[in-house]
Amino acid sequence: MSMSSDSAIGPVTAEQPSTQRGRSTRRALMDAAREVIARVGYADARVVDITTEAGKSVGVFYNYFTDKAELLRSMVDEFRDQAYTRGDTVMTGDREPYEVIRDIVTVYWTTYREHAPVLSGVFQAAQIDSAFVDYWRDLRAPARTLIANNIRRLQAHDYCPGMDPDITASAIGAMLDYFCYVWLVEGGEAGRSSVTDEEAIDTLSRIWFNALWWKTEGAHGTT
Structure with missing residues (x-):
């Protein structure tokens, strides 16, 4: 009675950036989003708030996600x-x-x-x-x-x-x-x-x- 029984319903991992730097940046944005959502909620979380928390530019965000919904x-x-x-x-x-x-x-x-x-x-x-x-x-x-x-x-x-x-x-x-x-x-x-x-x-x-x-x-x- 495990959480998944076959590949048809098991986890599907999102495609990761090809470089270590890219993976680190994506991780930083996700961690920052977690902090911002915890602080102000999803509805009030803005992309600029997330990038500021991560120490990244807004432009960098859109290299990894189309919008905060995809994030x-x-x-x-x-x-x-x-x-x-x-x-x-x-x-x-x-x-x-x-x-x-x-x-x-x-x-x-x-x-x-x-x-x-x-x-x-x-x-x-x-x-x-x-x-x-x-x-x-x-x-x-x-x-x-x-x-x-x-x-x-x-x-x-x-x-x-x-x-x-x-x-x-x-x-x-x-x-x-x-x-x-x-x-x-x-x-x-x-x-x-x-x-x-x-x-x-x-x-x-x-x-x-x-x-x-x-x-x-x-x-x-x-x-």
């Missing part, structure tokens, strides 16, 4: 690639299902936390640019497909009968996405502004596990 997509692609790469290290084998789920949740929570300013930018961008709605939906789709396929395998062994795999996968994915957004971007809930990594990961893992690993009375079979 944001490149940064989110980096989040996706890192999440898949880390997810593929999760061992399954004969391990207990809960432990596998917990490892996957740990990957997502920790990777989201590292990229939180960037992911907040996607939510903001979707409010002003409808293209980002489709972009985020497409980016999320492979993980939802993997969860849905896992649910189908569980149902073949009499677990979670009657649940629609695709809708359930969407619900689990939305829980992960928005829970991370609330606590890692928005600053928590009213009356509580923080949660420990252990609390967050344990809560998400238990909800995911308990939603699927159950049988009706008299059902038989094992995973």
Whole structure:
């Protein structure tokens, strides 16, 4: 139950500049954009703010990105690639299902936390640019497909009968996405502004596990 199952839905790394200097400049612009978005938000982030933060000229920016929207997509692609790469290290084998789920949740929570300013930018961008709605939906789709396929395998062994795999996968994915957004971007809930990594990961893992690993009375079979 790794984050990716084949190359058709795995990460696609954006083309990198051919020189070390070019790669360093592109990296500097992306790191600067992360700082600016974290400080003022995506909508108010200007190209000149990003280049100033990076110590580069505005002209240099356009050697690497057509606009700040393309820059944001490149940064989110980096989040996706890192999440898949880390997810593929999760061992399954004969391990207990809960432990596998917990490892996957740990990957997502920790990777989201590292990229939180960037992911907040996607939510903001979707409010002003409808293209980002489709972009985020497409980016999320492979993980939802993997969860849905896992649910189908569980149902073949009499677990979670009657649940629609695709809708359930969407619900689990939305829980992960928005829970991370609330606590890692928005600053928590009213009356509580923080949660420990252990609390967050344990809560998400238990909800995911308990939603699927159950049988009706008299059902038989094992995973």
